[in-house]
Amino acid sequence: MGRRGPGASGAAERDPSQFVDLTDAADWREDGIDRAEAVIRFVEQLPITAGVLAGERMRLRDWQREIVRSIYATDDDNRRIKRSALITLPRKNGKTQVCAALALAHLCGPEAESRGQIISAAADREQAAIIFEEMRAMIERHPELTDRCNIRSFNKLIEDDVSGSTYRALSADARTKHGLNASFVIYDELAQAPNRNLYDVLATSTAARAEPLFVTISTQSPDPNHVLSELVAYGRKVLDGSVDDPTFHATIYAAPDDADWLDENVWHACNPALGDFRSLEEMRVAARQAQHIPARESSFRALYLNQPVEADHRFIAAADWDGCRDEIVVEALKGRQCVAGLDLSATRDLTALVLYFPDSGAVVPYFWAPGERMDVREETDRVPYRTWQRQGLIEAAGERAIDKRAVALRIGQIAQDFDLTGLAFDRWGFDELNRILDEEGIDGLPLVEFGQGFKDMSPAVSALERAVLQRTLIHDGNPCLAWNMSNIAIDEDPSGNRKITKSKSRDKVDGAVALAMAVGLAAKMQPAQEYDFDRDLVLEI
Template structure:
């Protein structure tokens, strides 16, 4: 009887002929006894050593070394030892492992080998469910194709499995275990009982749905394991960045969690990206099976073409940067993370920037308190409709619900932002601080004016254009305060997210403005911050009478 499933491999014949003619017909006929396997037969090996022995029994299936056995390098041994280390009872504590490194350091072969170890090797369990996951079918097929190539190059493995090419599924008759390739656009993460998962290039995932579905599908297994192998995501808000940041806390001892393991190869943000010593430090396979010549070639291009620099930093150095150059350097922004002392600011003079979003969008208010040294304490406020938090979280891939629960967003009832809540907060802030003036974009301001008037809130509002004339000096002042570390924003997560998204437009004269069209995601808070700082630099700090007011109306209630 033939093997089941569309595209299944043919069943081996009873005769002794070789039915898997690969690598010039050098394979042993499948009817011969299985070869001796060190990972199976040798006594005294630790759990990690058995996995390493299994990997070194697998063939290289492409490239100059095709047909040879894999050789696990010391740095790869460290990865395996970290994941498969056991406690005093012989159990493996690690349940989630993240391996993050630049591209082309052999992650696909390693991932395929680990998946095979759990399907039919030393980590296989009866009726296990092994999965590889990726953002799309093409990416998901990479590990599957590597696994199939390794299986076909091994007569014993070829005999004991059924490969269903159409479904990208592999069944091991000996253990009853199965493997399948999943993609996030397939929506197949529910109803599984995974024992082992490889998630390939999690940084490319548009949302965390498949990741969470697979993670929660492992609860019924005694020793489940998920391994994420990926370059870094572009920004701090991606959930891969959250995993890596958590892993660094575990490595540093700040957090005690033996179930989580992180291996991270990346260049520090302040490292010289063009120094070959930087390359070697974060590319463990460089000048081994990772081409140094290709690396040098792309680095030369990236050094000459600004648009390629971010790509080089992300994919070749594994730095947390986007492919499009951003306005604010992350290291410089993080150097301004001092938390303002709110109690010390009570009664002090401040200036505001107000960016009113559409009724279904984010609204931002930022107050800045100038000091005598030219610095600024920053207090941001954000509003968003409560009924749209989940929708916006899915669309923008940032944790709106978490931000709302922690008080970073004031969620207004319903599906549209009620400006009455904004006005109420403005009234409270006006009583707590000496608000000299608030810069605003005139879009939708009349509705806010009416509510300010109805509530009797007395504030000086200054119209602030969004073109180069008004925004260029504001952007310059904001940038200078960040570069000189004279900003104290307290690492507010939404403002930090906005800062990481910001891109500027530049006119022929070199003037700059923040561009909402070019920016990857929301920048409302940063626009408000720029307006507030620009206003504070422009304003004398003294309240003028209406007769001499030139930059905007006073509302007197």
């Protein structure tokens, strides 16, 4: 079959000597085999297109076969049970070849259906093209697939003339994402997606199909609010039996967060191909470099061990912040001494008020955001504001701008419920709030002006850091506060003084600033240590 249309390619352009040898290949069309076995046989007819084994046929390993058998298992009516699949594993474990092979199985193999729509998705055009290029290379080296498939390189489209199915590569920056009727979707490296828009569109595009399948294959995301993190959390619940969902498959190869990242046993446990087609020596070299170049440690852990760690260094590591998590019963804190930090926002940002109870280290945060266009801010900031609002973690105050009266009334309530001994505030924007407090008859508050420069913030930053690292601070895992803490960037002057800088932080830090102010004010308010200089000094040796 020859060219048809711009950029199309067909069998006439291929040298038959380059075709993969199918002499002893098992027939994927054989009667009596189940659907999973048919997919396995089809995949193992496909050629390896790069590396030292190029030209040979693919050979699935036992762990890969287990994944395929789980995804393509059927019920008594021979209908595939799984509708969604998550495969998360470190890089260089053969995911690109598996993605391409499964896409071909649905385009022109045992899972092909009449006029199916097969889609591979990725965060950007370059990533989206990777699976397309792998599929094209496989087709061009397979005699039957070359004859029946028409490849259009210009728009990353492949047509199968037998089933009438089409494949296309789609990226998050594509102009047209709606109007799809997908039968099979594979999302490559979902962790890199800037938002969940494309994922949601594709997830809802399969409703008209009888047996749709959505496969996500990716390393983990360091962002706990990312859609991939939601899938991983859900997948773990399915695996441990706490959620009963027979339609969802999860394969998770990842080192525990507290694992020794230099332990080769840990490497093998989360890299199923290590020592096989994934080079152990290359991994050893990367680990040695990571030991001597600190900036590479996080990349090694993220890409080689599939841990959800940040690719850059933060003020407080996620593991240290999570180590301070414990249950907090707010009712039990009523009447107890507390200190508060207040970070007032500009008109449309977050406003945060955080209570800190010095005797127990308990932290109780409050957040406000404008109610109007919260969905737009949710997309911009890539956090679930509306979900947090429904959970009572954020209060919608005002429409386009935050109504400071809601903040004032909350402060008044806090002053009644707790022994509020100090309220640290930044003078910026406080005049209006102070006027509203007067109007509401909320007076006698222990207000303490707290500067945002090095003078006031450096001791506060150190006090907060010390409280977290020494585990004397307790929080209940509030996701908005955790998000703020993960965004912190620190400025340091030549004398080593530090402050939180909003301009350099990766996203909103209002809750973190309010917490630092509260902890810093509590440290200031501690009574000075008294010493008896008349007492004899005894040195123990």
